[in-house]
Amino acid sequence: MPRTVYAFPTVNDVSASLRDFVLRAQDEALAKHDRFTIALSGGSLPATLARGLLEHQTAFQWSKWHVFYADERCVPLNDAESNHRLAHEAFLAHVPIPAEQVYTINPDLVGQPEAAAEDYQHQLMQAFAPTGDDVRFPVFDLILLGMGPDGHTCSLFPGHPLVNERTLWVSSLTDSPKPPPSRITLTFPVLNHAHAVAFVTTGANKQDMLVRVLDQTEEGLPAGMVNPTAGHVYWFLDEPAAAKLQDSLIDRPAAL
Ligand SMILES: O=C(O)[C@H](O)[C@@H](O)[C@H](O)[C@H](O)COP(=O)(O)O
Numbered sequence: 600m601p602r603t604v605y606a607f608p609t610v611n612d613v614s615a616s617l618r619d620f621v622l623r624a625q626d627e628a629l630a631k632h633d634r635f636t637i638a639l640s641g642g643s644l645p646a647t648l649a650r651g652l653l654e655h656q657t658a659f660q661w662s663k664w665h666v667f668y669a670d671e672r673c674v675p676l677n678d679a680e681s682n683h684r685l686a687h688e689a690f691l692a693h694v695p696i697p698a699e700q701v702y703t704i705n706p707d708l709v710g711q712p713e714a715a716a717e718d719y720q721h722q723l724m725q726a727f728a729p730t731g732d733d734v735r736f737p738v739f740d741l742i743l744l745g746m747g748p749d750g751h752t753c754s755l756f757p758g759h760p761l762v763n764e765r766t767l768w769v770s771s772l773t774d775s776p777k778p779p780p781s782r783i784t785l786t787f788p789v790l791n792h793a794h795a796v797a798f799v800t801t802g803a804n805k806q807d808m809l810v811r812v813l814d815q816t817e818e819g820l821p822a823g824m825v826n827p828t829a830g831h832v833y834w835f836l837d838e839p840a841a842a843k844l845q846d847s848l849i850d851r852p853a854a855l
Pocket residue numbers: 640641642643644670671672682744745746747751752753754777
């Protein structure tokens with residue numbers, strides 16, 4: 600699995616490089632098909648992404664974007680804990696992506712996580728297999744992920760049975776160690792069928808886990824289990840996050 604690790608002095612530098620990277624991913628996708636499918640996580644990601652995207656918007660073909668959530672909390676869409684609300688306020692509200700191309704959790708199902716996951720999987724199937732094509736798993740052009748200090752990504756937590764899901768596209772949990780407890784999440788087979796996955800990880804509290812995940816010797820760390828079979832994994836780090844990594848693990852951003 601090809602992997603590229605970039606470390607930048609500050610979060611602002613991460614934002615600027617991420618913008619160029621997303622633009623390139625968009626252009627590559629539009630050269631192949633007529634849309635750009637991207638999945639977003641919550642946490643600090645929307646803000647880091649928005650800072651770059653909103654600064655130089657002209658090259659983005661927003662009408663071609665189809666935005667999904669890599670994971671979502673089972674809360675109303677206007678709740679302060681909602682990943683959609685976070686992304687909406689950070690950048691979706693400021694760019695002309697058609698509303699029907701932003702795929703949110705069904706707000707009527709947030710009290711029933713399993714049904715919400717099933718509904719979200721159905722939304723994905725409509726988008727990736729609209730004519731009932733035999734699509735085993737969707738292939739996202741780009742999935743943007745965060746990593747928690749415990750090595751979780753999406754809502755896939757170390758030691759949780761969901762890390763073993765091999766069939767569903769979207770799954771639910773009601774015992775997330777990170778609040779709120781009820782969530783839906785893309786599963787590993789979906790992450791690992793993506794064309795590209797990029798982790799955006801900043802801050803000193805990620806230092807130790809980054810060493811463990813990038814070392815690739817330890818099993819069971821969800822962030823380390825993201826290995827797209829035909830895709831590429833990128834890591835966008837700031838210096839505080841990258842501080843304990845060996846220099847040899849870090850690639851030169853000039854390659855972007
Ligand atoms: O909804 C969520 O909680 C997330 O999608 C989660 O997986 C997040 O990406 C990580 O916890 C990293 O979050 P930070 O970037 O805020 O540390």
